[in-house]
Amino acid sequence: MPSLKEIKGRIASVNSTRKITSAMKMVASSKLHHAQVAIQNMLPYETLLEHILKSFLAAEAGAQTIYDQERPVKRVALVVFSSNSSLCGGFNANVIRIMLHAVQELSDAIGPENVDIYPVGRKVAEKAQKMGFNVKGDYCELVDKPNVKQCIDLAMELGRRFADGEVDRVELIYHHFKSAGSQILTHKTFLPIDVESELERDHERDLSSTVITKKAQDYLKRNRRKRDVREDEVKPLNDNFIVEPDMTTVLTKLLPKLAHLMIYTALLDSVASEHAARMVAMQTATDNADELLRQLNLQYNKSRQQAITSELLDIVGGSVNN
Template sequence: MPSLKEIKGRIASVNSTRKITSAMKMVASSKLHHAQVAIQNMLPYETMLEHILKSFLAAEAEAHTIFDKVRPVRRCALVVFTSNSSLCGGFNGNTIKMMTHVVDDYAREIGRENVEIYPIGRKVYEKAQKMGLNVQGEFSALADKPNAHDCIKIAMELGKKFYDGEIDKVELIYHHFKSAGSQILTRKTFLPIDLESELNADHERDLTSIIATKESQEYLKKRGERQQEKEKESVKPLNDNFLVEPDMDTVLSQLLPKYAHLLLYTALLDSNASEHAARMVAMQTATDNADELLRQLNLQYNKGRQQAITNELLDIVGGSVNN
């Protein structure tokens, strides 16, 4: 059995660790709130652009641009989103694991050297370099400070390569942010753009709460379902009488690149919010574990102290009896 001094040292050590994890949880919670606000600021643009594209599809526009043309894959690119730092649970590990599986799948079909990697985040950049993959640049700054300008640059570079025939397919690997307690690892085709699947994709997000407990998530889910039912009852048709000039094909050839830029920026914001949510949950779990460990150590310390007092009393009583 460890001595009281050793137990007291462990209690002090666990207390110090708990302070760190608790502080990191609060910092991640604050950053998550800012990430949710960034997604909220992007949503009006996304909603209107999707509405316009859906309206054109409903009008049965048979427009075929270079960006939505499917062709045989001889060379592909993967845009993979991770974080720059650790302590966020399985966030980085799961993303890198999926990237490895996708690279292996393509390696059997087109060869490992024909797979290009665009790493967003230091963790995936270091892993791709270690694996000897064909890394196209280093974009770690975007993982900490997402901005649309740099996303458009990457999207334009990918679009140019796709247009020139240098690559035949581009995929995104990232975490889709649904709520503070749920982030879904997603593999999505970026180019060629499949409007039907993209416009029918799951865009549900809870941007109002940073609570990650299971009970709270169930409550929020039920409340969200009730709100959706009310919205369906009170929904009003929008005016879709667009005047398309000069023609539908020309307009779509301008809209599709903008939609591609939006897809990349949305994936970045989702990944950023998912990172902070995963770190917040991981630090909350670590803090709870520290609390439980402190409870056990305090109990062990009190038992040891009580045993020492009992032994001293027995020594005193035994000495008096002998006298």
């Protein structure tokens, strides 16, 4: 059995660790709030762009652009989003696992030399380099400071390579942020763009809460007001729906903007998911520290009481002998 001094030292050590995990949880909560605000600021632009695109789809336009045409796949680019730091649970491990699985499938089909990796985050960049993959560019700073311009540059680079025939398909791997307690790992096609499926994707996000305990999540689900989300039906203005100069030209301008939005949205979702995952991990670590402290304090009190009882027995036994 450990001595009282050893138990007391361990209690002090656990207390110090608990202070660190609790502080990290508060920092992650603050960063999550800022990430949620960034997503909210992006939503009006997303809503208006989708409304415009739905208007053209409702017009039953048969125009096609180079960005939505399928072709035989000979080379693929993967854009993978992770974090720059650790201590966020299985966030990075899950992204890396999906990336390795996707690379393996593509390597079996078209060869490993025909798979390019665009890592957004230091963890996935280090893993890709360690595995010897074709790593293109360094976008780690985007994770710490999400930037619209750099996302547009990345989307334009991917669009240029796709238009020039250097790559035949571009895929995204990232976490879709649904709430502080739920992040969905997503693997989808970026280019060629399927406009209809992209407009019908899951838009649900809880951007109002940073509560992550199971009890609190259950309470929010029971008492949350039901939102009447009613999408306006978009119809042509009349039978003679006129587009100037022509439908193909307009879609050629709109689809790159949708591509820019997809990259930026994936980045914001990934950043918010990282902070939420870190907050959950630090909350779990703090709860485990509390439980360990309770057990150590109980063990300390029992050992202390046993030592006192032993000393009393020695004193009583000595007085009887005398």
